[in-house]
Amino acid sequence: MIEVKDIYKQFGDKTVLKGISAVFEKGKTNLIIGSSGTGKSVLLKNIVGLIQPDQGDVLYDGRDFTHGDKELQTEIRREIGMLFQGSALFDSKNVEENIMFPLNILTTMPQDEKLDRVNFCLQRVGLDNANKKMPSEISGGMKKRVGIARAIVNKPNYLFCDEPNSGLDPQTSITIDELIAEITHEYEITTVVVTHDMNSVMEIGQKVIFLSEGYKLWEGSNENITKSDVKALNDFVFANRMMKQIK
Amino acid sequence: MKKLGKFLIFIGTMFVRRESFGSYISLTIDECIKVGYNSLFIVTIVSVFMGAVTTIQTAYNLVSPFIPDYVISLVVRDMTVLELAPTIMAIVYAGKVGSNIAGELGSMRITEQIDALEVMGINSTSYLVLPKIIASMLMYPMLVVLSAFLSIYGGYLISLATGIISGHDYIYGIRYEFIEFNVTFALIKAFVFAFLVASISAYKGYFTSGGALEVGKASTAAVTNSCIAILLADYLLAQLLLS
Numbered sequence: 001m002i003e004v005k006d007i008y009k010q011f012g013d014k015t016v017l018k019g020i021s022a023v024f025e026k027g028k029t030n031l032i033i034g035s036s037g038t039g040k041s042v043l044l045k046n047i048v049g050l051i052q053p054d055q056g057d058v059l060y061d062g063r064d065f066t067h068g069d070k071e072l073q074t075e076i077r078r079e080i081g082m083l084f085q086g087s088a089l090f091d092s093k094n095v096e097e098n099i100m101f102p103l104n105i106l107t108t109m110p111q112d113e114k115l116d117r118v119n120f121c122l123q124r125v126g127l128d129n130a131n132k133k134m135p136s137e138i139s140g141g142m143k144k145r146v147g148i149a150r151a152i153v154n155k156p157n158y159l160f161c162d163e164p165n166s167g168l169d170p171q172t173s174i175t176i177d178e179l180i181a182e183i184t185h186e187y188e189i190t191t192v193v194v195t196h197d198m199n200s201v202m203e204i205g206q207k208v209i210f211l212s213e214g215y216k217l218w219e220g221s222n223e224n225i226t227k228s229d230v231k232a233l234n235d236f237v238f239a240n241r242m243m244k245q246i247k
Numbered sequence: 248m249k250k251l252g253k254f255l256i257f258i259g260t261m262f263v264r265r266e267s268f269g270s271y272i273s274l275t276i277d278e279c280i281k282v283g284y285n286s287l288f289i290v291t292i293v294s295v296f297m298g299a300v301t302t303i304q305t306a307y308n309l310v311s312p313f314i315p316d317y318v319i320s321l322v323v324r325d326m327t328v329l330e331l332a333p334t335i336m337a338i339v340y341a342g343k344v345g346s347n348i349a350g351e352l353g354s355m356r357i358t359e360q361i362d363a364l365e366v367m368g369i370n371s372t373s374y375l376v377l378p379k380i381i382a383s384m385l386m387y388p389m390l391v392v393l394s395a396f397l398s399i400y401g402g403y404l405i406s407l408a409t410g411i412i413s414g415h416d417y418i419y420g421i422r423y424e425f426i427e428f429n430v431t432f433a434l435i436k437a438f439v440f441a442f443l444v445a446s447i448s449a450y451k452g453y454f455t456s457g458g459a460l461e462v463g464k465a466s467t468a469a470v471t472n473s474c475i476a477i478l479l480a481d482y483l484l485a486q487l488l489l490s
Contacts, residue, residue, distance in 0.1 A: 048366050074264060077368030088359040102367050105266060105374075160366075 298401030352452030
C-alpha cells in the first residue's frame, strides 16, 4: 500500500499540486486521471521520488520515502518497477539486455537464472521471439510491453505506469491495460497508473483518483464514476460523444 | 557562481551510492573504445597535417643563414609537445567527444532513460558519467602522446618530401636539448583537459530539458564551454608549472 499525505508542489509561482492525499491499495489497479496539465505526472514523479515535494509525505507500506535517508530511499526504489510514457528503453541495448538490466545491476543472480527470468517475462508480455531486437526495430506497442517486462523482471512490490496507452491504437491499448491488470492481481502488487484514457478507466480502474487544477476532486471506482455529481469529473468523463450517448 | 556550485555538486554525487566495482569495469572499457579508439582517425589526420604545416611555416619564418636548419625541427618539437598536441587536440577532442557525451546524455534525459535509472535506485550520475570521465582521463593522454609522435613524424615526412630540411638535421633537431619535463607537462595538461571536456560535457547533457532542439543546444554549449575551460586551464597550468 502507498499512502500520499498532503502533497504540495510548486514550480516558480505556479502551484501544481495543492494538498493531494490518497491511498493506493495493494492488489488493485489504482488510476490517477485528469485532463492534461492537471499535475498527474507530477504527482507520480513525487511518489517515485523523481521530484521532491515541497510539503507532504509519501509512505510505502508505512516507510517514509520522502523524508527517509538515502539508504531507505534506495531500498524502496529497488522494489519499484516503472513503465514510462515513452517506454524509456535504453537505445544502446537490445530487448533482452534492457530487461536483464535491473537484474545485472541490482542482483547477484547467475547468468542462466537471469536469462530464464528474462524469457519468462518476455513470454508473460507476449513477446517470445524479440530478445535480440533493438528498441529502434520494434513498434510502440512492443516497446510498452518490453517496458512492462523490464518493470516486472525484478519482482517489484510497486508498479507505476505513466500514460501506458499514449500513442497506441485502441486494441493495443486494451491489451496493455489487461496486461497491467493481470500482473497486478497475479503478483499482488500495488499498481498506480496515470492516464487520461477513459477506456482504461472503464477497463481497469478499480480505484480512481480524479485531479483537477492541482486538487483531488473525486475518488472512487470505475463502477461509480459515471454517477458522480462533480462537474469537472463529469466534463472529463463525458467529453466524447460515445460517453455522452452512454449517459 | 551558482552554476559552478551546481557543477561541483554534480561531480560530488558521482562518488556516493556507487554500484558494484565490476559494473564500472565493462562500462569504462566501452567508454574507452568510444572516446579513445573512435577518435584515432581524426587525431591521426589532424596531427600529421599539424606537424607538416608547422614545419613548413617555421622554415618559412627562419630564413636567416645564421640559424641552423635543425632549429626548425627543434621548434616543431617544442611547439608540438608543449602546446599543439595537448591543447589543439583538446579542442578537437571537445568537438568530437564532448559533443557526443552531451548529445548522448541529453537524449537519455529527454527520453526518460535517466529517470528510469533513478527509479531503479541507481545513481545515474555515477553510473553514466563516472565511466566517461575515467575513460577520458585514461585515453586522452594516450591520444596526446600519439598526436605528438604523429605531428613530429608528419614534419619529418614533409621535410623529406619538400627538401626544406634534411632528414638527418630533422632528427638531430628533435633530439637537441630535449627537456623531459615538457612531456610531463604535456601529460599533466592532458589529464586536466580530459577531465574538463568529459565533466563539462556530461554536466551540460545531464541537465538538458525539453526536446531535440535543447539537445543540440546542450551539445553546442558543451563544446563552447569546454574550449573556454581548456584555454583558461592552459594559461593557469603554464603559469603554475613553467614560470
